[in-house]
Amino acid sequence: MAVRGDVVTDGGAVRSPVRPLTVRVDVGGTWIRTESDGVLRRSPAPSRINHPGVPAPVLVDRLVEHLVSVAPAAGGQVVVSLGAAMDDVTGTVRGSGPLWGDWLMDRDLLGVLRRARPDVVWHVFNDVTCGLADFADAVPREAGASAGYLTISSGIGLKIADLGTRTVRVDENGLQGEVGHLPAVLPPELAGLGHLPCECGGVGHVASVSSGPGIARVAAALGIGAYTTEWFRQAVDAGDEGAHTLLAVVTRPVAEVLRTIWVIQPWVVVVGIGGGVVEGVGGHYRTALLRHLRGAGSYAAGPADAWEHRVRLLDRPGADVLRGAQLLAEGALVVTRAQEADHRP
Ligand SMILES: [Zn+2]
Structure with a gap:
């Protein structure tokens, strides 16, 4: 066997790169994106959204089969961004509305993958943590300050990192920022949407109101028969009144989440906002958010112009969760239990 350039040859055949091959996978509620050998492939996710009649445990098994099937040769590694509530410290998966509906689990996904292919290094991280890692990489290190990442797609999630210590503190279940499943704050005239x-x-x-599927539910409730994601994107761009009313309604609960963050954690200097919904609507999304944030202010929320600096819309294609997963695998951000961080000497 001889090394020629960056390729190991064995009897004349190119066998594998000297550096272990990394496969990067983004598992979302609608699609799985798999990047291998510099090629990005997309396939439908084994999710509740795509397969509403299939039991959740079967969907999890199909996901494991997919991940094992794309794993590289021995010595390589797989980094996975997973659109599920999970413990980033242990790799244990708790649940995911878009992927598995209301099924709650306590599944050692990382352990299952390691047992299936022990010759490969596995890293599995929550997709919002991955988005945060990618976003925070561009935010300067600052002692005492924090940065957040909020994703609005088939689900809604938030995570906040300490910019000084580069840590993400989670609870005893490994969770932080599952804001999509908090009650939606809506004005009295829209209280009817509280039943969605x-x-x-x-x-x-x-998420009932503001996620991708939530926006479709609100459109139906408001009688917007023309609604599709493509119609929404184009109609908002064209200044359509109905589309902008819809945008104002679905951004309201998100604005209230942001307002709550800054009232409770004023040291959060910036929140990056990304995800499929935001990428589709573009800059109009931030404009709608800022209108809510400035409009219903009180002394508690600080000066109205402060929102300008705090809300950053991520340029297309939003946070790169594949890159973020890799950064986490390399230790750029470290996820720690809140209790452990508290008791650090
Ligand atoms: Zn929910």
Whole structure:
């Protein structure tokens, strides 16, 4: 066997790169994106959204089969961004509305993958943590300050990192920022939307109204028969009144989440906002958010112009969760239990 350039040859055949091959996978509620050998492939996710009649445990098994099938040769690694509530410290998965509906689990996904292919290094991280890692990489290190990342797509999630210590503190279940399943704050005239269902099995949640599927539910409730995601994107761009009313309604609960963050944690200097919904609507999304944030202010929320600096819309294609997963695998951000961080000497 001889090394020629960056390629290991064995009897004349190119066998594998010297550096272990990395496969990067983004598992969302609608699509799985798999990047291998510099090529990005997209396939339908084994999710509740795509397969509403299939039991959740079967969907999890199909996901494991997919991940094992794309794993590289021995010595390589797989980094996974997973659109599920999970413990980033242990790799244990708790649940995901878009992927598995209201099924709650306590599944050691990382352990399952390691047992299936022990010759490969596995890293699995929550997709919002991945988005945060990518976003925070561009925010300067600052002691005492924090930065957040909020994703609005088939689900809604938030995570906040300490910019000084580069840590993400989670609770004893490994969770932080599952804001999509908080009650949606809506004005009295829209109280009827509080009965809309959520993928998690609840009703009246932020995701019931503001996630991708939530926007479709609100459009139906408001009688906007023309609604499709493509119509929404184009109609908002064209200044359509109905589309802008819809945008104002679905951004309201998100604005209230942001307002709550800054009232409770004023050291959060910036929140990056990304995800499929935001990428579709573009700059109009931030404009609608800022209108809510400035409009219903009180002394508690600080000066109105402060929102300008705090809300950053991520340029297309939003946070790069594939890059973020890799950064987490390299330790750029470290996820720690809140209790452990508290008791650090
Ligand atoms: Zn929910």
